[in-house]
Amino acid sequence: MSSTPDIIIAGAGPAGIATSIFLSKKGIRHTILEKSALPRDKICGDALSGKVVELLQEIDPNFVDQCEGDTSHFLGSYGVRFVAPNGKVLDIPFKKNLEDLQHAPGYLSKRFHFDHWLSQKIDNTYATLIQNATITSIERTGNQSTIRYLEAGTEKLLKADLIIGCEGDRSIVAKTLGGIRKENNHYCAGLRAYYEGVTGFHPKNFIELHFIRDVLPGYVWIFPLPNGGANVGVGMLSKEVSRKKVNLKSVLEEVIHKHPEISERFKNARLTDAVRGWGLPLGSKKRRISGDGFLLTGDAASLIDPFTGEGIGNAMVSGKLAASMVEASINANRFDSAFLKHYDKMVYEKLWDELKLSHTLQRLTNYEGLFNFVVNKAAKNLLLQETITGMFDDLSMRSRLKKPGFYFQLLFR
Numbered sequence: 001m002s003s004t005p006d007i008i009i010a011g012a013g014p015a016g017i018a019t020s021i022f023l024s025k026k027g028i029r030h031t032i033l034e035k036s037a038l039p040r041d042k043i044c045g046d047a048l049s050g051k052v053v054e055l056l057q058e059i060d061p062n063f064v065d066q067c068e069g070d071t072s073h074f075l076g077s078y079g080v081r082f083v084a085p086n087g088k089v090l091d092i093p094f095k096k097n098l099e100d101l102q103h104a105p106g107y108l109s110k111r112f113h114f115d116h117w118l119s120q121k122i123d124n125t126y127a128t129l130i131q132n133a134t135i136t137s138i139e140r141t142g143n144q145s146t147i148r149y150l151e152a153g154t155e156k157l158l159k160a161d162l163i164i165g166c167e168g169d170r171s172i173v174a175k176t177l178g179g180i181r182k183e184n185n186h187y188c189a190g191l192r193a194y195y196e197g198v199t200g201f202h203p204k205n206f207i208e209l210h211f212i213r214d215v216l217p218g219y220v221w222i223f224p225l226p227n228g229g230a231n232v233g234v235g236m237l238s239k240e241v242s243r244k245k246v247n248l249k250s251v252l253e254e255v256i257h258k259h260p261e262i263s264e265r266f267k268n269a270r271l272t273d274a275v276r277g278w279g280l281p282l283g284s285k286k287r288r289i290s291g292d293g294f295l296l297t298g299d300a301a302s303l304i305d306p307f308t309g310e311g312i313g314n315a316m317v318s319g320k321l322a323a324s325m326v327e328a329s330i331n332a333n334r335f336d337s338a339f340l341k342h343y344d345k346m347v348y349e350k351l352w353d354e355l356k357l358s359h360t361l362q363r364l365t366n367y368e369g370l371f372n373f374v375v376n377k378a379a380k381n382l383l384l385q386e387t388i389t390g391m392f393d394d395l396s397m398r399s400r401l402k403k404p405g406f407y408f409q410l411l412f413r
């Protein structure tokens with residue numbers, strides 16, 4: 001190994017950028033290889049949860065002020081609206097006392113803007129960002145990885161002591177070094193459509209998840225965007241898409257044009273971009289996310305919340321943990337699988353309880369009657385509403401959620 005280890009980040013999405021920012025905070029030099037020229041689009045619901053806001057604040061308290069101030073690119077969102085299959089509406093604020101807040105608890109921002117804004121926070125003192133650099137293959141040779149990439153049509157080569165796979169759903173690092181394959185039970189198909197002129201949003205810009213009978217066990221989302229835009233989409237477990245031979249595009253069109261309440265809201269709306277699809281690798285199963293000379297983060301590590309589809313927060317959290325692991329590896333001069341396994345422990349210690357709970361909620365959507373029951377109950381039960389708010393707001397709430405007696409109290413009080 002060279003005296004300064006070669007650290008490569010593959011991909012400059014939220015996971016890669018967070019990894020880079022935290023490596024730079026530790027004074028660790030690294031190279032980022034990014035396939036696109038930034039800014040670039042990413043198919044997404046464009047919802048930045050409280051977890052993202054929290055992490056941005058940890059990086060630099062001014063970042064959230066920037067989001068709050070840039071209203072043409074960031075729309076503050078204060079809660080989530082669940083609509084049950086029976087039409088019952090449940091509004092859950094992200095925080096208990098919305099009036100006391102200095103800034104919004106969550107935001108909506110097109111990924112074209114958010115990722116670009118975040119990429120401008122990369123510290124060039126420690127990071128070398130190479131754009132238009134598509135990784136095509138990775139090979140382990142001795143204690144290093146040889147990475148081949150295409151830059152403006154020319155094949156180039158880099159050696160890495162440690163490569164951090166942050167290239168999202170179709171990660172070559174995950175596939176080649178981690179042996180990770182798509183599993184339809186733990187993978188969701190999603191479609192995104194951009195609209196203008198959708199009406200009927202909550203005055204505090206709540207994001208909306210509609211659990212419609214014909215779409216179960218998936219859901220339709222309608223999220224407000226800055227400048228009167230809307231991000232509208234549908235997501236469904238790939239296993240169900242195959243089993244029921246669902247055409248997601250037709251499902252979405254049907255809801256928008258024919259659903260009694262929703263179609264009213266689209267009467268004067270206009271589609272502003274083609275409807276596009278992308279996959280969501282869900283964190284409903286633990287995987288090995290490190291090995292000899294590599295770590296996986298974000299979608300490459302399959303860390304998307306299986307109930308809400310939120311993945312940006314977990315991508316950034318895993319990026320932060322990856323940076324800590326890189327620091328420990330450099331200090332110990334160890335880049336082997338046995339040492340790096342500690343990263344898996346850190347990630348799942350932080351995220352697994354939450355992912356497991358979301359997996360349970362995801363399965364609940366298979367049982368329409370039970371789902372209606374829970375939403376009906378929650379609409380009348382303040383403790384349950386506050387609990388759900390707490391799941392968005394307060395991480396300590398998660399330890400309460402581990403106690404079975406708590407659920408009994410919630411549902412049958």
Ligand SMILES: Cc1cc2nc3c(=O)[nH]c(=O)nc-3n(C[C@H](O)[C@H](O)[C@H](O)COP(=O)(O)OP(=O)(O)OC[C@H]3O[C@@H](n4cnc5c(N)ncnc54)[C@H](O)[C@@H]3O)c2cc1C
Pocket residue numbers: 010011012013014015016033034035036042043044045046047048049133134135136166167168169170171172190191192233277278279280297298299300304309310311312313315
């Ligand atoms: C339809 C849909 C809706 C979603 N809605 C939400 C939502 O509202 N909120 C939320 O939090 N999450 C949502 N998600 C999940 C979220 O989009 C992802 O979890 C998140 O983008 C993961 O970030 P990442 O950095 O791991 O990967 P990505 O954002 O995918 O970034 C990967 C980067 O790697 C680059 N790359 C890819 N291949 C290569 C290569 N071979 N060489 C070099 N670079 C490469 C890409 O160009 C990209 O810049 C949604 C996902 C989908 C599909």
